[in-house]
Amino acid sequence: MRGIPAGMAQQMGYHKITEVFRRFHAAEPEPKGELEHVNAYTLVVAVALSAQATDAGVNKATRGLFQIADTPEKMLALGEDGLIEHIKTIGLYRNKAKNVIKLSRILVDDYGGEVPSSRAALQSLPGVGRKTANVVLNMWWGLPAQAVDTHIFRFGNRSGVAAGKTVEAVERAIEDNVPAEYQRHAHHWMILHGRYTCKARKPMCPTCLIRDLCPFEDKTE
Structure with missing residues (x-):
């Protein structure tokens, strides 16, 4: 995965990160992965x-x-x-x-x-x-493991929630920065936000749940 594109945000502060995930939780308390499976x-x-x-x-x-x-x-x-x-x-x-x-x-x-x-x-x-x-x-086991894909990597760096130049660095940043009570679902909240709101080419900043908290400079109007 590529490094951080120019203009990405610096690490967001603890209180703002807590508020980000409080809002994610309020909007969707039990986020689910979209891959279908039976076991x-x-x-x-x-x-x-x-x-x-x-x-x-x-x-x-x-x-x-x-x-x-x-x-x-x-x-x-x-x-x-x-x-x-x-x-x-x-x-x-x-x-x-x-x-x-x-x-x-x-x-x-x-x-x-x-x-x-x-x-x-x-x-x-x-x-x-x-x-x-x-x-x-x-x-499957409900452990607070953080699977960083392209959506999470992009959102983590744009927002400053979990900044890092590599997948491993972003994974560590999530583990270090996200409050414990939000760790289990952090992966799903971030991937869904990155997939449907914080899109690669045209992020939907006007309707973003955390627009006022996000330091990303190139917000769309």
Whole structure:
């Protein structure tokens, strides 16, 4: 992911950050991720498939897939070619199919078909990086893990809520700056705000919930 574009804001103060998340919480107390899944395994698969793809595109492909392959055992029975038939509308589908089959085999052989609940174990699976692991830890186990994607990276730097030149720096900034009572849902509030309001090219500043708190200089009118 690229570094901070010119003009990005400096770190926002603690009291303002607290107010940002108070407003997010007031507007949506229980924000939800948009990737469809039925259990921990299908969540891992969905997040792995979502790399360089939209959630909507992944959901369209996996609705039929998860009806017949919602466990690693069933996915292995479906096989790589069968999986490809379901996900060929998703970018990089061949490589993703290989990884899903490989991680399914590892889950069956090493974890009794269950998805592990540690970041290190999750990251050891093919096609599962730190972001994917954090999404699973947050969405399935309710842990305050912060999965930084392009939307969060952009919003964190524009607003000064979590400034950093790298994904890892922004992740640490969220952990350091966001009050504990908002940590669990911080990831979802930030990604949804970045996706639908603090957009890359034309941020919707006039209707932004935190416009008066945000120090971003290039606000739209």
